[in-house]
Amino acid sequence: MMVNSFSQFESPVFLTIPLIQLALILPWAFYPSPSPRWLSNRTLTLQNWFIGRFAKQLLASSTPKVHLWATLLVSLMLYIISLNLLGMLPYTFTPTTQLSMNMGLAVPLWLATVLVGFRNQPTLSLAHLLPEGTPTLLVPVLIIIETISLLIRRFALGVRLTANLTAGHLLIQLIATATLAFMSIMPANATLTSILLLLLTLLEIAVAMIQAYVFVLLLSLYLQENS
Amino acid sequence: MAGHDHGSQHQFTGFAKYFNSYTIIGRRNYVLATYGSILALVLFFKLKPKKMPVTEK
Numbered sequence: 648m649m650v651n652s653f654s655q656f657e658s659p660v661f662l663t664i665p666l667i668q669l670a671l672i673l674p675w676a677f678y679p680s681p682s683p684r685w686l687s688n689r690t691l692t693l694q695n696w697f698i699g700r701f702a703k704q705l706l707a708s709s710t711p712k713v714h715l716w717a718t719l720l721v722s723l724m725l726y727i728i729s730l731n732l733l734g735m736l737p738y739t740f741t742p743t744t745q746l747s748m749n750m751g752l753a754v755p756l757w758l759a760t761v762l763v764g765f766r767n768q769p770t771l772s773l774a775h776l777l778p779e780g781t782p783t784l785l786v787p788v789l790i791i792i793e794t795i796s797l798l799i800r801r802f803a804l805g806v807r808l809t810a811n812l813t814a815g816h817l818l819i820q821l822i823a824t825a826t827l828a829f830m831s832i833m834p835a836n837a838t839l840t841s842i843l844l845l846l847l848t849l850l851e852i853a854v855a856m857i858q859a860y861v862f863v864l865l866l867s868l869y870l871q872e873n874s
Numbered sequence: 875m876a877g878h879d880h881g882s883q884h885q886f887t888g889f890a891k892y893f894n895s896y897t898i899i900g901r902r903n904y905v906l907a908t909y910g911s912i913l914a915l916v917l918f919f920k921l922k923p924k925k926m927p928v929t930e931k
Contacts, residue, residue, distance in 0.1 A: 770898060787911075
């Protein structure tokens with residue numbers, strides 16, 4: 648079996664049992680259920696503070712109809728950020744590097760925002776396909792462009808998350824391999840590449856959190872546009 | 875930013891009353907007309923009878 652740079656992204660299988668389900672369930676273990684006590688412990692308080700802060704920031708500028716989606720959006724964001732950050736640990740598998748997984752999240756949610764818009768406000772949803780103030784000659788062209796843009800959103804959502812995570816993991820693996828290779832040959836170069844690896848790892852941690860936020864933010868924007 | 879245009883500041887007449895890019899209804903009608911035209915074109919080319927080749931006697 649030829650091992651290449653992309654073998655780290657293969658869905659792990661152990662004794663014919665696919666382990667991706669384990670990777671998908673793992674974030675659940677990191678979020679304890681709410682305590683029945685009046686005052687929770689520090690972990691729970693910190694988590695609740697973060698969740699509340701994020702929810703307020705995401706939904707502050709949105710209409711009350713979008714607030715109905717708060718549970719879904721916040722839980723989705725927590726799930727993706729947990730998967731991404733757990734994937735930054737060495738020798739772990741990141742499910743969000745799989746395009747199938749991200750498309751499985753993006754396509755139904757995008758479709759839901761479009762259908763909610765067409766169901767509740769069909770006139771406004773159709774009117775959004777033509778920007779205000781468009782010159783008459785450009786109207787058919789812009790309508791076609793906006794329709795294509797609407798249809799491409801689902802792919803952009805899924806591919807954005809996949810590409811960012813995959814590229815980051817690939818870069819980390821390549822630079823780590825280079826660092827190991829340089830250690831015996833040119834230790835000075837190995838020092839430089841290890842500093843680069845440290846900076847890249849910090850960047851990837853930031854990207855992991857930002858991409859989860861961007862995914863959910865874009866969904867909330869699409870929802871706001873259609874409600 | 876995009877908000878609900880109540881159309882009170884636009885006084886359109888004639889064709890522009892129903893097809894304009896400023897009011898919600900006008901923009902909706904433009905979108906529906908464009909989709910209808912594309913559908914009509916597709917149906918026209920699909921249902922157009924194909925010319926039979928002329929056979930030599």
